Amino acid sequence: MKKCLFCAMAAATALFFASCVTSPLVGGIYTDVTAPITATSNSNSSKVGTAEAKGILGVYAGGDASIEAAARNAGITKIHHVDYKAFSVLGVYSTYTVLVYGE
Amino acid sequence: MKTFRLVMALMIVSVTASLGQNLKGTYYSKPQDNGTLYYIMPLEMFSHPQNGAIPVDFTHLTGTGEIRITFTFSNPEPVNLSGISFGADDKKQIFEVEKYYIQPEKSTWSHRYSAIIPLPLAEHVFSPDNADNFYLFTENYDDAIIFKAKNNSWKKNSQILQKIFTILSHNQ
Numbered sequence: 721m722k723k724c725l726f727c728a729m730a731a732a733t734a735l736f737f738a739s740c741v742t743s744p745l746v747g748g749i750y751t752d753v754t755a756p757i758t759a760t761s762n763s764n765s766s767k768v769g770t771a772e773a774k775g776i777l778g779v780y781a782g783g784d785a786s787i788e789a790a791a792r793n794a795g796i797t798k799i800h801h802v803d804y805k806a807f808s809v810l811g812v813y814s815t816y817t818v819l820v821y822g823e
Numbered sequence: 824m825k826t827f828r829l830v831m832a833l834m835i836v837s838v839t840a841s842l843g844q845n846l847k848g849t850y851y852s853k854p855q856d857n858g859t860l861y862y863i864m865p866l867e868m869f870s871h872p873q874n875g876a877i878p879v880d881f882t883h884l885t886g887t888g889e890i891r892i893t894f895t896f897s898n899p900e901p902v903n904l905s906g907i908s909f910g911a912d913d914k915k916q917i918f919e920v921e922k923y924y925i926q927p928e929k930s931t932w933s934h935r936y937s938a939i940i941p942l943p944l945a946e947h948v949f950s951p952d953n954a955d956n957f958y959l960f961t962e963n964y965d966d967a968i969i970f971k972a973k974n975n976s977w978k979k980n981s982q983i984l985q986k987i988f989t990i991l992s993h994n995q
Contacts, residue, residue, distance in 0.1 A: 752848060764855045767891070768862035768882050793935060794882075794893060795923045805848065821853060821860070 751808040757787075757818070759801035765821035769794025775814040785818045796822035850987050858885035859994060863987055866980045868949070869957040869970035874898055874931075877957065877970050881984075883942065885995050890945045893923075893937035896959070898968065901925045901932040908958040909948040916944070917960065946988045951981040 745753050771790035773783030787802055799822040808814040850863045863881040870876045874897050882891040892907075903925075906917040923935040936959075940948075948955055954972035961967065 754848075754851075764857050765853065765860055766882075766884060768851070768860070768880075770864065770880070792924060793895075795921065795937065803851075807848070819851065819862070 746806075747808075749810055751806055751814075753807075754803055754805045757802040757804050760799055762798050762800045762822065764823070765800040766823045767794040767796050767821075769796050769820045769822075770817055771820075772815055772817045775816075776812070778811055781814075783816075785816050787818060787820055790818045790820040791822065794820065794822075796820055798823050846983065846986055846990075849983055850990075855884075858887070860884050861987070861991060863984070866984070868973055868977060868980050870973050871896070871968065871970045874968065874970075876973070881945070883991055885991070888942055889939050890942045891937055891939050892945070893935070895933060895935045896968070896970070897928065897931040897933055899931055902934065902968070903962045904934070904936055904959050905962055905964050906960045907936075907938050908960065909944075910955045915958075917964075942988075942991065946985070946992075949981050949984045949988075951978050951985065953981075 744755060745751070769790040769792070771783075771785045771787075771793060773781065773785035775781035785804075787799070790802075791797070791799060799820055801821050803819045803821075805817040805819065806814075807817075848864065850861060852862075853860045861881075861883045863883075865878040865880040867876040867878050869879070877894050877896040879892055879894045882893070883889070904920050904922070906919050908915045908917045918938040918940050920936040920938045923937065925932055925934050927933070947953065954974075954977050956972065957970040959968040959970070
């Protein structure tokens, strides 16, 4: 009985922490997903900029993962499209990275 | 006990999957009308005793023979750069930089710049056996901030870069 309870609590905790990562697909144990945010009619990018926010244990989260920050990090003034990368291990350590393509 | 072992095994598998030295998540490629655009995620390969690490990322468009290196560094005072260089010899080439921003960050100033260098030079500079210094020349080339190759991460990161550079060379 105790084992079942421990198992259920461990699974629930992992899922709780895993849910802290933003993604259409969330793995309870491991998440590493790259997906689109938006696209514009502009074509042919020459620069790529990234911006990242981090989360720890579902308790702390911080960072500027805005499109503006990512664009500024590469000197992009005309955006072509935007992707993001969500990464998480057991919800203990999570990162959310925005990738902006443009010129 | 079995449950504990299972949880530990799952943790090890997930951590191993995240730390394994494959190229997943280290670079992205995007086909375009004018070629394929490659982006290599930031890597910390150089550091300064006072200013800390200087993460560098790379952007390359096939067919150009060049690669854009973009970097962020901290300094106690804001400084304007004129150029960058690699290596310790007198024949080193200096490349002009493009400034993205200089902004205050806690007690220091954060600087972000980029420069375009020839792809073969990047392959040479970031090879596992090289580990040269990274020179940031201040205004009018009066002085230089010297970042040294990080001994503890150089080999691992340069091997990743070499694999990606090989991909680039085979997909021109």
